[in-house]
Amino acid sequence: GAGVSQSPRYKVAKRGQDVALRCDPISGHVSLFWYQQALGQGPEFLTYFQNEAQLDKSGLPSDRFFAERPEGSVSTLKIQRTQQEDSAVYLCASTTRGLYNEQFFGPGTRLTVL
Amino acid sequence: DQQVKQNSPSLSVQEGRISILNCDYTNSMFDYFLWYKKYPAEGPTFLISISSIKDKNEDGRFTVFLNKSAKHLSLHIVPSQPGDSAVYFCAAPNRDDKIIFGKGTRLHILP
Numbered sequence: 001g002a003g004v005s006q007s008p009r010y011k012v013a014k015r016g017q018d019v020a021l022r023c024d025p026i027s028g029h030v031s032l033f034w035y036q037q038a039l040g041q042g043p044e045f046l047t048y049f050q051n052e053a054q055l056d057k058s059g060l061p062s063d064r065f066f067a068e069r070p071e072g073s074v075s076t077l078k079i080q081r082t083q084q085e086d087s088a089v090y091l092c093a094s095t096t097r098g099l100y101n102e103q104f105f106g107p108g109t110r111l112t113v114l
Numbered sequence: 115d116q117q118v119k120q121n122s123p124s125l126s127v128q129e130g131r132i133s134i135l136n137c138d139y140t141n142s143m144f145d146y147f148l149w150y151k152k153y154p155a156e157g158p159t160f161l162i163s164i165s166s167i168k169d170k171n172e173d174g175r176f177t178v179f180l181n182k183s184a185k186h187l188s189l190h191i192v193p194s195q196p197g198d199s200a201v202y203f204c205a206a207p208n209r210d211d212k213i214i215f216g217k218g219t220r221l222h223i224l225p
Contacts (some may be wrong), residue, residue, distance in 0.1 A: 002175055004157065009155075021150065040217065041199075041217055041218075042118075042203050042205070042215030042216050042217050042218055043158065043203070043213075043215050044215070045212040045214075048212075056210070056212070058210075058212075059212070090160070092157075093157070102160045103160065103161075103213070104157075105150075105157025105158045105159070106157050106158075107155060107156050107157050108155075108156075108157055
């Protein structure tokens with residue numbers, strides 16, 4: 001079985017552009033998480049879905065960040081009007097049980113905003 | 115305010131010797147801890163966990179020790195192997211069940 005996949009793996013955007021980052025979780029995993037990992041830092045929580053419901057979006061840094069998971073499987077993290085401080089690796093993780101036990105992470109999307 | 119601290123950005127250990135990675139936490143409400151391993155260009159991979167009701171958990175070459183009074187945990191890898199070279203993150207879920215990660219420690223296993 002395939003693991004969590006993310007696309008694109010690398011994204012370069014000009015400041016002010018909108019970007020969309022995709023996450024394909026492991027089939028059957030009901031819980032999906034997005035994290036932001038800045039250079040030299042650990043991953044930081046952005047938002048959490050259980051099936052299609054976004055149960056927690058408290059980590060989204062501004063209203064320019066938006067995430068969705070309309071059919072309870074694939075999720076998209078959208079960043080509008082990107083800024084340089086948005087440059088980071090965006091990680092997606094899924095799990096079948098609990099909120100944190102043994103989350104399976106994707107390889108991440110490295111976003112660079114010029 | 116960092117709730118999970120990994121104060122050593124990097125560590126070099128000879129192959130075959132013991133690697134000890136340290137982690138301190140400030141939130142006394144944490145009751146579960148995890149270690150993740152991360153290779154370049156890959157996502158973190160769960161390695162081992164420990165509940166606060168235990169002071170030790172062992173899985174093969176990996177052992178995690180928890181000292182609640184000192185708010186300190188450590189990951190021991192014995193014997194260290196070249197494939198252990200990676201970044202290791204200490205993490206804990208907070209009361210809202212969000213995982214709080216440390217900044218990570220880069221482990222280099224020397225031949």
